[in-house]
Amino acid sequence: MNAAAGGVGIVGLGKAVPARAVDNAVVEASTGLAPGTIEKQTGITQRFVVAEGETLTALASEASRGALTAAGAAATDLGLIVGCTYTPDYIFPALACDVQRTLGAPGTAAFDLMANCTAFQVGAMVASDRMTCDPDLTHALVIGAAIVSRSLDWSDPHSAMYFGDGAGAAVLGRVPAGYGFLSHAVSSQTRAYESVRLRRPAAGSAERTYIEMHGMDVWKQAAQHQPAVIRSAVAKAGLTLADVNFFIFHQANLHLITYLLSRLDAKPDRTYTNVERIGNTAEASMPIALCEAVEQGRIRHGDVVVISGVGAGFTFGASVMRWYDPAHAG
Secondary structure: OOHHHEEEEEEEEEEEOOOEEEEHHHHHHHHOOOOOHHHHHHOOOEEEEOOOOOOHHHHHHHHHHHHHHHHOOOHHHOOEEEEEOOOOOOOOOOHHHHHHHHHOOOOOEEEEEOOHHHHHHHHHHHHHHHHHHOOOOOEEEEEEEEOOHHHOOOOOHHHHOOEOOEEEEEEEEEEEOOOEEEEEEEEEOOOOHHHEEOOOOOOOOOOOOOOEEOHHHHHHHHHHHHHHHHHHHHHHOOOOHHHOOEEEEOOOOHHHHHHHHHHOOOOHHHEOOOHHHHOEOHHHHHHHHHHHHHHOOOOOOOOEEEEEEEEOOOEEEEEEEEOOOHHHOO
16 A cells, blocks of 8 residues: 555554452552552552563563454564563663564564653554655554563552553554544643652662652643643544544543543543553553453444553653554445
């Protein structure tokens, strides 16, 4: 297909979640929270965490293979791999480069970016923009992946209650005109920059650092700024909120998602959530939720879909797509 004659969209999705489940009773015991507190405050009932020796590359590669299979594409079709994570197996080199060699895609451009929990949306924006500019780039792989459990102080109730591990991946490809990505918007608001952070240990120190999180600041930032970035992306697409069929949000907190829907005048049946079952999987949360929603038939050919996230810093993002399903395109 001539790139100028069509668009760029998601043509395949995959996911990977560790096997080990950790329920709320375990976390409440380790943090001193009263039984029932976590579900009441977040909607979360359990999360999944990696075993010792399990790597982010393995999770990311499993999700990527699933996405390639769903897309009917081979690793050698990829012209770009974007890894979205703050927890790579190494500080450097990039997760994307390790996935490239694991999948067997020699020569494919590969790099990582960090925008925390909205990184998958930002990565999809970067990859789709590159494909729009380069007609020779027919497929790109965007991975959202995180092993948060290794950065948690499991005695700290402010962070331990939320997070789980996982990976999600999307293959981007050429789709007919009018389908695929219609617009993107990204905005950063840094007033509460320190509210979610993971510090490096001091030079020469044996100190181990953990995620520090002030949940109310996160809520306030998302409540104030995430609806605005969604409205901006929808307006850029020449649409209104009433035109949106489905929303996929970063799975931070079930109650926050309910609140965001109310701010967007959207009913609960216009979204999909899995935070209840797998917790907040950081960069992986949007692609995993999107993958499951598609697998369950919640998103259909021609639907207008918005994906939106909020990441530490804070960075807010939203992308608008008209969903293309080749099986139902006729």
